[in-house]
Structures are given as C-alpha cells and as structure tokens.
Amino acid sequence: xxxxxxxxxxxxxxxxxxxxxxxxxQWSADTDAEVEVRVSEIIADVRxxxxxxxxxxxxxxxxxxxxSVAALELQQAEMKAAYEGLPPKQREALTSAAIRVRAxxxxxxxxxxxxxxxxxxxxxxxxxxxxxLDRVGIYVPGxxxxxxxxxxxxxxxxxxxxxxxxxxxxxxxRGEKNALVLAAAYIAGVSRAFTVxxxxxxxxxxxxxxxxPRVDKITGPGNAYVASAKRRVFGQVGIDMIxxxxxxLVLADGTTPADWVAMDLxxxxxxxxxxxxxxxxxxxxxxxxxxxxxxRLLPAMPRAEIIAKSLNGRGALIHTRSMEEACxxxxxxxxxxxxxxxxxxxxWEPLLRHAGAIFLGEFTSESLGDYCAGPNHxxxxxxxxxFSSPLGVYDFQKRSSLIEVSEAGARTLGAIAAELAYGExxxxxxxxxxMRIRP
Amino acid sequence: xxxxxxxxxxxxxxxxxxxxxxxxxQWSADTDAEVEVRVSEIIADVRxxxxxxxxxxxxxxxxxxxxSVAALELQQAEMKAAYEGLPPKQREALTSAAIRVRAxxxxxxxxxxxxxxxxxxxxxxxxxxxxxLDRVGIYVPGxxxxxxxxxxxxxxxxxxxxxxxxxxxxxxxRGEKNALVLAAAYIAGVSRAFTVxxxxxxxxxxxxxxxxPRVDKITGPGNAYVASAKRRVFGQVGIDMIxxxxxxLVLADGTTPADWVAMDLxxxxxxxxxxxxxxxxxxxxxxxxxxxxxxRLLPAMPRAEIIAKSLNGRGALIHTRSMEEACxxxxxxxxxxxxxxxxxxxxWEPLLRHAGAIFLGEFTSESLGDYCAGPNHxxxxxxxxxFSSPLGVYDFQKRSSLIEVSEAGARTLGAIAAELAYGExxxxxxxxxxMRIRP
Numbered sequence: 001x002x003x004x005x006x007x008x009x010x011x012x013x014x015x016x017x018x019x020x021x022x023x024x025x026q027w028s029a030d031t032d033a034e035v036e037v038r039v040s041e042i043i044a045d046v047r048x049x050x051x052x053x054x055x056x057x058x059x060x061x062x063x064x065x066x067x068s069v070a071a072l073e074l075q076q077a078e079m080k081a082a083y084e085g086l087p088p089k090q091r092e093a094l095t096s097a098a099i100r101v102r103a104x105x106x107x108x109x110x111x112x113x114x115x116x117x118x119x120x121x122x123x124x125x126x127x128x129x130x131x132x133l134d135r136v137g138i139y140v141p142g143x144x145x146x147x148x149x150x151x152x153x154x155x156x157x158x159x160x161x162x163x164x165x166x167x168x169x170x171x172x173x174r175g176e177k178n179a180l181v182l183a184a185a186y187i188a189g190v191s192r193a194f195t196v197x198x199x200x201x202x203x204x205x206x207x208x209x210x211x212x213p214r215v216d217k218i219t220g221p222g223n224a225y226v227a228s229a230k231r232r233v234f235g236q237v238g239i240d241m242i243x244x245x246x247x248x249l250v251l252a253d254g255t256t257p258a259d260w261v262a263m264d265l266x267x268x269x270x271x272x273x274x275x276x277x278x279x280x281x282x283x284x285x286x287x288x289x290x291x292x293x294x295x296r297l298l299p300a301m302p303r304a305e306i307i308a309k310s311l312n313g314r315g316a317l318i319h320t321r322s323m324e325e326a327c328x329x330x331x332x333x334x335x336x337x338x339x340x341x342x343x344x345x346x347x348w349e350p351l352l353r354h355a356g357a358i359f360l361g362e363f364t365s366e367s368l369g370d371y372c373a374g375p376n377h378x379x380x381x382x383x384x385x386x387f388s389s390p391l392g393v394y395d396f397q398k399r400s401s402l403i404e405v406s407e408a409g410a411r412t413l414g415a416i417a418a419e420l421a422y423g424e425x426x427x428x429x430x431x432x433x434x435m436r437i438r439p
Numbered sequence: 440x441x442x443x444x445x446x447x448x449x450x451x452x453x454x455x456x457x458x459x460x461x462x463x464x465q466w467s468a469d470t471d472a473e474v475e476v477r478v479s480e481i482i483a484d485v486r487x488x489x490x491x492x493x494x495x496x497x498x499x500x501x502x503x504x505x506x507s508v509a510a511l512e513l514q515q516a517e518m519k520a521a522y523e524g525l526p527p528k529q530r531e532a533l534t535s536a537a538i539r540v541r542a543x544x545x546x547x548x549x550x551x552x553x554x555x556x557x558x559x560x561x562x563x564x565x566x567x568x569x570x571x572l573d574r575v576g577i578y579v580p581g582x583x584x585x586x587x588x589x590x591x592x593x594x595x596x597x598x599x600x601x602x603x604x605x606x607x608x609x610x611x612x613r614g615e616k617n618a619l620v621l622a623a624a625y626i627a628g629v630s631r632a633f634t635v636x637x638x639x640x641x642x643x644x645x646x647x648x649x650x651x652p653r654v655d656k657i658t659g660p661g662n663a664y665v666a667s668a669k670r671r672v673f674g675q676v677g678i679d680m681i682x683x684x685x686x687x688l689v690l691a692d693g694t695t696p697a698d699w700v701a702m703d704l705x706x707x708x709x710x711x712x713x714x715x716x717x718x719x720x721x722x723x724x725x726x727x728x729x730x731x732x733x734x735r736l737l738p739a740m741p742r743a744e745i746i747a748k749s750l751n752g753r754g755a756l757i758h759t760r761s762m763e764e765a766c767x768x769x770x771x772x773x774x775x776x777x778x779x780x781x782x783x784x785x786x787w788e789p790l791l792r793h794a795g796a797i798f799l800g801e802f803t804s805e806s807l808g809d810y811c812a813g814p815n816h817x818x819x820x821x822x823x824x825x826f827s828s829p830l831g832v833y834d835f836q837k838r839s840s841l842i843e844v845s846e847a848g849a850r851t852l853g854a855i856a857a858e859l860a861y862g863e864x865x866x867x868x869x870x871x872x873x874m875r876i877r878p
Contacts, residue, residue, distance in 0.1 A: 108567065129797070148862070148863070267870075270868070353570055372855045400794045401829050402788075403796060403798050405798075407802055419529060431740075435699050
C-alpha cells in the first residue's frame with residue numbers, strides 16, 4: 001500500500017495564518033472518564049490488599065501465573081546475563097550510550113548540585129543543603145513501547161544524583177522479557193526490578209506493599225492508565241511530567257541537505273500519529289525540496305503509515321518572512337525538540353528562549369540526542385518548555401534551607417521579624433522572636 | 440474564656456507507638472466535590488468570556504462595583520504611595536526583610552543558576568542553557584490571610600531569576616486594600632497588579648484575557664478554590680506546590696529554654712487548627728517543662744483558641760530513647776520546618792535527610808525564617824520534603840539542553856544511535872543518524 005505525506009503548508013504572510021497555526025497546535029489532553037474510575041479502584045485496592053492485589057492484576061492483565069510478588073522480582077543475575085547475552089554490536093552501542101549519558105549527567109551535577117552556605121557579618125549562617133532522594137521508582141513500558149534508551153535516561157540521572165535505591169517496574173505481557181531493557185537496567189544502576197506494570201505498579205511504588213518498597217518519586221513514561229495513576233499519587237510521591245505527544249520543530253535556513261531534514265521530520269512522526277513535526281523556513285524553494293524528499297523517502301520507511309498519518313494530521317511546513325520571525329514563532333510553540341538546521345546556528349540560538357533541547361547545526365540530528373549524545377531525552381512537551389526543564393540530576397535531588405542565627409543576629413532579626421509578625425497579627429511568631437533578644 | 444493545650448504524649452518505647460504516631464500524622468487532603476465543579480465552571484467561563492467573566496465574578500464575590508478589568512489594575516504610584524505611607528518602623532522592617540531575602544536568593548542564583556557547556560575531544564558541544572521564565576503570576580490571598588511576607592517570598596526569587604514580568608493578583612473584598620501587601624509588592628519588583636482573586640484570577644493568569652496577560656507559571660498560597668484552580672490549570676502553566684497545613688518539628692536535647700520552645704510550637708499552631716507542632720526529645724523532664732510553659736504562656740496569647748485546637752488535635756510531645764532516634768523519626772516525618780534546639784546542632788544536622796528548612800541552635804526561631812533571615816518561607820509540607828524543595832530562584836528558571844554534534848561526532852554517535860534505534864524498531868531515527876555519516 002502507498003502512503004502519501006503532505007504536511008499542511010502555511011505562510012506567515014497570509015491572512016488567517018494565526019488562526020490556522022493555532023488550530024494545528026491544538027491537541028486535546030482530555031482524559032477518559034472510564035480510565036480514571038478504573039485507576040482509582042486499582043490504587044485503592046493496592047493500598048488495601050498490597051501484594052495480593054498487585055499479584056491479581058498482574059496475572060490478569062499480563063496473562064501470567066505467578067504465585068507471589070516475590071516471584072515477579074527480576075534478579076541482578078538475570079539482568080547481567082541479559083547484558084552479556086546481547087549481540088556484541090548491540091552491547092557495545094548500549095554501553096557507549098550509557099557512558100556518554102553518564103558523563104553528561106556528571107557534568108550537570110557538578111554545575112548545580114552542591115550544598116552551599118555563607119555567614120553574615122554577625123555570624124549568622126545561611127545556606128542550602130542538597131541531598132539525593134532516598135528511593136525512586138522508574139516506570140518502563142512493556143511490549144512495543146519498551147525502549148531501553150528510556151531506562152538509561154531515567155535511571156542514570158538518579159544514579160548520578162546518588163539516589164539510595166532505584167526500583168524499576170516493567171510489565172512483561174505473557175512473560176516476554178525484553179533483553180535490551182534488562183541489559184539497560186543492569187548498566188544504568190537499577191537496584192531492584194519487578195515485572196509489574198500499569199496502575200498497579202504505580203500504586204505499589206507510591207504506597208509500598210509487603211514486597212515492593214515505597215518510593216519517594218516515580219518517573220518514566222506509560223500509557224493512559226499509568227499517566228492517570230501518576231497524577232493521582234502525586235503529592236504522596238513526586239512524579240516527573242506527564243508527557244504529551246512528542247514534537248520536533250526544525251528551523252531551516254536552507255543550507256542543510258533537504259533529505260536530512262525530511263528524515264528528521266519522519267523520525268518524530270514515526271513515534272505515533274499524534275506526534276508533531278513542523279518545519280519553519282524563510283526559503284520557499286527549500287520547503288518544496290523538503291516536500292519532494294518526503295515523497296521520495298516515505299515508501300522505503302517500514303513505519304510509513306504512522307509517518308503519513310502524523311504528518312498529514314499534525315505536521316506543518318511554514319514559510320516565514322525571515323529566520324528572525326521563524327525564531328519568534330518557535331518561541332510561541334516552545335517545542336520539545338528544536339533543530340537549528342543552519343550553517344550558522346549560534347546566530348539563532350540566543351533568540352530561542354523556550355525548548356526542551358536545542359540541536360545545533362546540520363550534523364545534529366534529533367535522533368543522536370535520543371540515544372547517545374549525552375543529554376536526557378525526557379523533555380517537556382506541549383509547550384511546557386516555557387516553564388519546565390529536561391529530566392536531570394536535579395530531579396533526583398532536593399534542597400533544605402539552612403539557617404543558624406547567632407546571638408547577635410537574633411537581636412537584629414528578632415526586631416524585624418517581630419515588627420512584621422505583629423503587622424500580620426501573628427503574635428506567637430513575634431513573641432518567639434522577641435524572647436531571643438537578650439539585653 | 441480559658442483554653443487548655445495538651446499535645447498528645449507519646450513515647451517510642453511504648454508498644455503501639457508506631458500506630459499512634461501514624462494516626463497523629465494522618466491528614467486528609469480530600470477535596471470538596473462542590474468546589475471542584477464550581478471551579479471548573481469558573482475556569483471555562485473565563486476562557487470563553489475573558490474580561491467580562493473576570494469582572495462579573497470579582498464584583499459578585501468581592502462586593503465591588505468595577506466597570507472594567509482595567510479599573511481593577513493597581514497603579515505603581517499607588518503601591519509606591521502605600522510603601523511611603525507606612526509607619527516608619529514598619530517600613531524599615533519590611534525593607535530590611537526584603538534586602539535580606541534578596542541577598543539570600545542572589546547567593547542561591549549564583550550557586551546553581553548558570554548556563555554551562557563543554558566540548559568533547561571530537562568537537563561536539565554539550566551543555567545546558569538556563570533562562571528565566573518570561574512572565575509569572577503571584578497569587579496573594581486577601582482578607583485575614585494577606586501576608587506581606589508572602590509577597591516578598593514569591594516575588595523576590597522571581598525578580599532575582601530575571602523573570603520579565605511579574606503579575607500579582609490579590610482580592611480586595613469590599614475594596615479594602617492591605618497597605619503592607621501593596622508596599623511589599625512595590626519593593627519586591629512586582630510589574631503589574633490586579634485586585635482580582637479566587638479561581639477567576641488563576642484562570643485569567645493561566646489563559647490570559649483582554650486585559651490580564653497570560654503567564655507561564657503561577658505561585659502563591661490560596662484557599663480551596665485557588666488550590667483547585669491551580670491543580671486544574673497545571674500543564675497549561677507551571678504551578679508551585681499545593682501546600683498542606685503548616686508544620687514544625689522541634690528536636691530538643693533539653694538545653695534550649697523551655698519557654699522558647701513552647702512559643703515556637705505556638706507560632707506554628709497559631710496559623711490554623713490543622714497546623715501541626717511536634718516536639719521530639721529524649722529528656723522526659725524537659726518535655727514536662729515545655730508542657731508547663733505551654734500552660735503558663737497560653738492565656739496571654741491573642742490566638743489562644745486556635746493554638747489550643749491545633750495542639751490538642753494535631754500536636755505531639757514525643758519522648759525518644761535518644762537524639763539519634765529522634766533524628767530517625769524526623770526523617771520519617773520529613774517536616775516542613777525543623778528546629779534543632781540544641782547547643783550542638785551541627786552534630787545532628789548531618790543525620791537529618793528530609794526537611795524544608797532546618798533551623799539550627801537555640802537562637803534560630805522558626806519565625807525569624809518566616810520573615811527575614813533570608814531563605815524562602817514557601818516550603819514543602821505534608822512529608823513532601825522527601826522529594827521537593829523550598830521555593831527558589833530555580834523555580835523561576837528553566838533549562839534547555841544544548842547539543843552541537845561535529846562532523847566527526849556524527850560518525851561515532853551515528854553508528855551508536857543507529858544500532859540502538861534499529862533495536863527499538865525506529866528506522867527513521869536510525870536513517871537520520873546514518874545519513875549524517877560521511878565517508
């Protein structure tokens with residue numbers, strides 16, 4: 001079967017651009033009421049019955065016949081064996097990727113992970129102590145969406161942060177284990193792993209059961225049940241973002257080979273039909289060349305059907321008046337992945353205020369970042385890079401303020417605090433400060 | 440009327456301690472279904488009708504007669520006049536507090552706010568760029584809970600981060616403006632302010648109206664309507680934590696004057712009846728002294744009724760076997776405010792893994808931290824300091840990964856990425872990487 005992919009063509013010079021552009025960005029995050037009800041029941045059941053509930057759901061949903069949750073635990077030896085049993089080329093690629101991801105996150109930790117403090121002239125100490133989380137849970141989807149790269153991207157920053165224990169959960173429908181996922185867990189520093197998935201896994205991590213320990217934070221992607229469960233347990237534990245569909249935005253000045261850019265748009269589109277690929281370019285001829293490469297390259301793609309659906313339904317090739325205008329539109333989108341396909345990417349980078357990750361220059365395909373460049377591939381989607389950041393070491397650390405007021409400091413600070421506390425009608429606050437003022 | 444405050448007495452040596460302790464920590468964050476429905480209607484209405492809806496709700500709920508949202512905007516001149524009109528002592532206290540809070544957050548920004556990057560041996564650049572948010576909204580409650588210190592604690596870190604525009608919203612029921620709140624906004628760097636509150640203010644900030652600009656993040660405390668609205672707009676904009684009741688935990692070795700500790704427990708309890716004050720101490724005689732001071736000091740407190748309700752309903756004086764055990768219990772609680780009432784606080788501080796803020800030594804009353812020591816008073820409550828941090832400069836910044844792969848880098852990285860992408864069944868990812876490998 002032949003598929004045809006023709007992203008919507010827009011031009012900023014046309015009347016009606018704004019409305020058409022906004023319509024293309026629209027995406028409904030509405031949740032399914034039935035999923036919500038089901039998930040709330042599963043969580044309540046796991047809280048009440050613990051292991052027994054986890055075992056029931058796992059045997060039922062994943063068609064297993066386990067007799068205990070303990071039997072669902074993956075042993076380190078099994079993960080090690082999976083790693084050692086990989087084809088050498090795959091094993092080397094996975095190892096190289098892990099080394100690079102680790103090096104980047106070590107640099108990230110150094111850049112912002114240290115405790116600090118200073119003393120005032122009166123001897124008062126102020127600062128902040130940075131500590132890793134005690135225990136985190138990493139959710140890894142099973143089946144088709146089981147990406148070993150996601151195991152690396154979630155577990156390595158936690159490991160680099162110094163998290164005490166990293167618990168992985170991964171469903172294994174019909175008992176099928178993904179050797180690459182197990183191998184990735186082995187080299188990423190996962191402490192324990194359970195072949196449990198869905199809302200039951202999230203509930204077990206959030207509240208703890210007899211066998212699965214309670215964690216402080218849960219990260220990692222999942223289906224609608226997992227996303228809903230994560231939302232519900234938020235507050236009880238920390239969570240990472242609930243991701244929307246993946247997106248790429250390519251800013252092109254027309255100097256990057258058009259087939260490279262076409263393939264980059266495909267690489268986003270092949271994730272799923274809701275994924276969004278957008279090209280912004282001031283050169284109309286170049287846009288036509290990219291469309292021609294889309295036509296030429298699509299038939300050979302194994303995932304041509306998904307790519308075509310994604311590009312036809314959500315893709316766009318947008319002609320802009322200038323690169324400057326393209327940058328401004330990119331800021332309105334605040335994309336997850338932002339490629340600057342230009343010979344002079346550093347000219348445009350300072351104009352780009354919002355993006356999960358910025359890929360500079362023609363050699364930097366987004367897919368290099370997905371696997372092995374080093375930076376994290378868990379990035380803010382759906383415009384949330386306006387206010388949030390890639391998953392990082394900082395997500396597995398927390399801070400505590402440190403305050404040690406000296407006797408002299410208690411005098412000056414006490415007078416200020418008391419004055420303001422009385423102004424707010426909080427007399428015990430004022431008295432607590434005043435009592436420490438010694439004559 | 441006489442009130443009596445008798446926090447629950449527990450001892451870790453007693454059988455049943457664990458259950459009694461857990462029961463005392465219990466607190467239901469259940470939301471009111473009626474509030475939820477009302478809030479979702481208000482948000483939908485503000486999205487649809489913009490200014491007109493904001494004006495209707497504000498006039499109705501706050502008993503105003505404004506004719507436009509523009510008329511609800513506070514002018515800088517009015518905020519400046521409020522500041523200049525304060526009694527000199529109050530103005531000086533507010534100014535000193537702002538200077539100290541700003542100095543602390545400047546130090547915090549230096550400690551972790553810089554962009555960074557490095558180059559691999561093959562010329563590939565990796566890094567992260569740190570940028571301030573474009574525009575944030577600060578919610579300030581009106582009426583009794585209008586705390587000028589909260590204005591400082593929310594606006595100053597945003598201002599230090601370099602946020603382009605800081606929009607404050609504060610309801611003014613019956614038109615009553617709080618001069619201290621206006622003055623605090625003036626010195627904290629608030630750009631614009633509107634006398635609008637409730638879910639309608641949150642909706643306006645999240646989605647924008649004709650007059651109120653859309654922001655990227657909303658922080659600040661509020662009632663159940665505000666909290667529910669913040670939860671609902673999360674994703675559209677960033678939000679800070681939804682705070683639970685305030686808590687203090689005092690670790691005492693018996694060397695701090697017992698009346699100081701009693702007053703510190705009061706200072707937490709006076710916030711509201713759900714606030715929680717806990718003392719952990721290995722010295723039974725000292726616990727009795729603190730109870731005696733509670734009895735002696737309570738009658739003189741203007742907020743004695745709230746203090747008594749809070750201490751009776753949620754307070755606890757816990758006898759521990761040792762200071763070490765007290766530290767371990769503190770880690771289980773993960774308190775918002777943690778006082779180490781000891782002559783040797785640095786002996787215990789390293790044992791304390793989870794807390795919003797740690798107050799070291801007898802002179803450091805929690806109330807000094809609330810107003811003017813410098814660190815932020817917006818802290819994680821209800822055990823969430825296990826995984827989250829005080830409000831800070833970092834909450835008003837976001838990061839974008841930077842990747843610039845060199846031609847040589849594209850060769851090595853391309854081979855790794857392609858191998859892994861084929862392993863995950865993502866052929867377009869693999870091809871995009873391979874195309875960049877030049878012979």
